[in-house]
Amino acid sequence: AQSVAQPEDQVNVAEGNPLTVKCTYSVSGNPYLFWYVQYPNRGLQFLLKYITGDNLVKGSYGFEAEFNKSQTSFHLKKPSALVSDSALYFCAVRLRRDGNNRKLIWGLGTSLAVNP
Amino acid sequence: DGGITQSPKYLFRKEGQNVTLSCEQNLNHDAMYWYRQDPGQGLRLIYYSQIVNDFQKGDIAEGYSVSREKKESFPLTVTSAQKNPTAFYLCASSGLAGGHPSTDTQYFGPGTRLTVL
Numbered sequence: 274a275q276s277v278a279q280p281e282d283q284v285n286v287a288e289g290n291p292l293t294v295k296c297t298y299s300v301s302g303n304p305y306l307f308w309y310v311q312y313p314n315r316g317l318q319f320l321l322k323y324i325t326g327d328n329l330v331k332g333s334y335g336f337e338a339e340f341n342k343s344q345t346s347f348h349l350k351k352p353s354a355l356v357s358d359s360a361l362y363f364c365a366v367r368l369r370r371d372g373n374n375r376k377l378i379w380g381l382g383t384s385l386a387v388n389p
Numbered sequence: 390d391g392g393i394t395q396s397p398k399y400l401f402r403k404e405g406q407n408v409t410l411s412c413e414q415n416l417n418h419d420a421m422y423w424y425r426q427d428p429g430q431g432l433r434l435i436y437y438s439q440i441v442n443d444f445q446k447g448d449i450a451e452g453y454s455v456s457r458e459k460k461e462s463f464p465l466t467v468t469s470a471q472k473n474p475t476a477f478y479l480c481a482s483s484g485l486a487g488g489h490p491s492t493d494t495q496y497f498g499p500g501t502r503l504t505v506l
Contacts, residue, residue, distance in 0.1 A: 305492055307494070307495075309497075314477075314500070314502070315499060315500065316393075316395075316479055316497035316498050316499045316500050317432075317479065317481075317497040318497070319494050319495070319496060322492075322494060324492050363431065363432070367492075375420050375437070375439060375483060375484065375493065375495075376434065376437065376447075377495065379431045379432045380431060381429065381430065381431040382431050
């Protein structure tokens with residue numbers, strides 16, 4: 274079955290330190306990859322996506338993610354965390370082979386807490 | 390959240406009642422989606438529509454119904470057949486004309502929190 278794993282339910286990091294939120298996937302072929310962020314009681318906000326080309330993708334709010342084909346991973350990173358980065362982060366994939374398919378396969382989310 | 394509105398923000402339903410959640414977008418997107426979010430379960434797709442007057446069931450469609458009579462609007466009705474409707478409901482849209490459907494980005498509304506009393 275096609276799936277996305279976010280192996281850590283919660284990540285804690287001190288303000289100013291680098292942060293990583295992990296995402297791995299198990300799907301056939303090379304998917305398109307997405308990261309979203311959700312603040313409490315709000316909708317999801319798009320951060321970045323990997324379609325093709327450079328494996329390092331830069332997105333909103335200083336976040337970036339690296340596509341690693343051999344490890345089937347797409348970890349989200351930021352060099353210096355802010356308290357305001359504390360939120361719920363979702364990884365999602367879309368199967369490349371499905372033509373006009375727009376459906377996403379979602380991870381369960383990782384709660385990031387940045388401590389002052 | 391810009392461009393996608395959901396109303397109401399909070400909704401309370403008595404058991405046995407049908408309720409309708411509104412979703413409107415002004416982004417000229419072709420596709421619209423409804424998700425349900427429960428703590429610890431991530432997002433689950435209820436229904437989606439890729440074009441006006443057409444929609445498909447998602448993973449958890451039982452007890453829900455939708456319509457897509459206008460490109461801008463995709464209301465969701467939670468029927469009395471949905472036994473556990475208390476959840477946070479998210480609407481999304483994606484896909485501009487001329488774009489490639491499989492690479493487009495979904496954008497989300499602010500959500501509606503439904504509580505059954």
